[in-house]
Amino acid sequence: MSTVTAPATKDGVNEKKAVPPDSDRMKAENRLGQRLVAPALALMLLVTAFPMLRSLYLSLFDYSLTAPDEREFVGLQNYITALSDSALWLTTLNTVFIMVVTVAFELVIGFAFALVMHRVVFARGLIRTSILIPYGIITVVSGFAWQFAFSNTNGFVNSWLPFLDSTFNWFGQYGSAIAAIMVSEIWKTTPFMSLLLLAGLAQVSEDMVEAAKVDGATWLQRMTKVVLPNMRAAIMVAVLFRALDAYRVFDNIFVMTNGAVGTRSVSFLTYQQVVEQFQFGIGSALSVLLFLSVLLIAFLIVKLFKVDLASARQEK
């Protein structure tokens, strides 16, 4: 229909790559593009790259806000202290545990929700409105709601679960406390996961599913041989984003247990060092380690599952 007259439409861009890049038009376009992205890029780097470099610098000092004048260069001492402290390893283990369990649950439940939303023919507006409510609710509010739900004085969970004594204290020991935290996490983020998977599901061709059905494939075969392989990219991108998000878990822990009974995450530990104890030197070292561990996890997920990042960045 539309004969391409505009010089810079989507198709035009690819053709232009063949043209030598030194024409005046190209130069002008190059300049305009850079000027348009400059403010956004500058702001993003101002609040991330610059402070991160400063953290790197501060992490080499023994620096506490309670005695700012006694700042002293100590080299890698802060890293040695942090890495030889079992607290860091325990919190890392706990964080990875939370990440793996919550993402696994979110993936399975989210996929089930996506299947229902994909097939449902009635009340589509109602279901979409409902699914957006957990997504939109403040994490702190979700944490409070579940903390009070699990509370043995004012909650309802104990009375709804027949095998539990009504005085059972969910926040008294690690196992049940971490379960309560995970419930809040999973509740809030599964809808987001299901929306991402719904988008992936919409891209699977109905014809292919129909064809498999005609050929006598069972429901399970259709799912595992046709639907899932075809939405691989969507699943992987959703897992990558959610896993990194889960690794940063902080709000729910702060609200529900305040780090008691071994529920601290790496983020929580870093926060405690900086804000509660004003240990900027070691806090900065922990910040750097936290940043590196996120990079490592992103790298591992991308490599292990061969995530197609080009599709996440929408480069065609």
Add this chain to the structure above:
Amino acid sequence: MRGTNKVGIGVGFILIMVWCLLPVAWIISLSFKSQEAITAGSPGFLPTSGGSAGFQNYVDVLNDEQFRRAIFNSIGICLIATALSVILATLAAYAIARLEFKGKRFVLTTALAIAMFPVVSLVSPLFDMWRTLGIYDTWIGLIIPYMSFTLPLAIWTLSAFFREIPWEMEQAAQVDGATSWQAFRKVIVPLAAPGVFTAAILTFFFAWNDFVFGISLTSTEAARPIPAALSFFVGADPFNRPASLLAAGAVVSTIPIILIVLVFQRKIVAGLTSGAVKG
């Protein structure tokens, strides 16, 4: 076969509704329990007949000076951050979707990296920097980090959207005699508006939800936003948290989100799904 399918979807539908709405119903129910009943201990989902406070908790929460101030802070900070972030993201997304320039890959990679950035690792350097610059515990001190953390989402959503706009229409309008301003205002703006709108809603959600910056970059009610205020809200007896008052505060803080969801449900779903996964 068809029959069981329908039953399955019906059951799934009910499960989704329970999943999404049960905790919301719970926090609303809790907000009607009286504070005396909470102190004495009142297990169970619904308030007991003698333990209901009516709207008293809401009255108390809204009469609380600190809570009112936190709502004001949150609304102000989030609206300003959203407006500025969407303006910058629109410029950047236009360039990414329509222009060919050096460094485009770098911008996209930076945006992706920032979307994954562990927010807590910025607390110590920002705390230090903001105090030096004198913007610790101010609105600006929160607006700046909110903007930089919502820009990636806004840029993705918008550039995905701008790619789908038939830009030839602009030339077509000019051929038909429109000035370039008219072509832009009457043709391009109406086409781009829904995308800008989606980006704005998602940005607002993010800023409204933030907790880490809210607690670490503020120290007084001058700039403290709602999530931080809720977490610091202890009431008269610090050893016995006023659960029902907190629940009322939580419900009040959720009302803006529910209103946005109810009005813009379709747009939010489109924005979420187009921004993240597109083959």
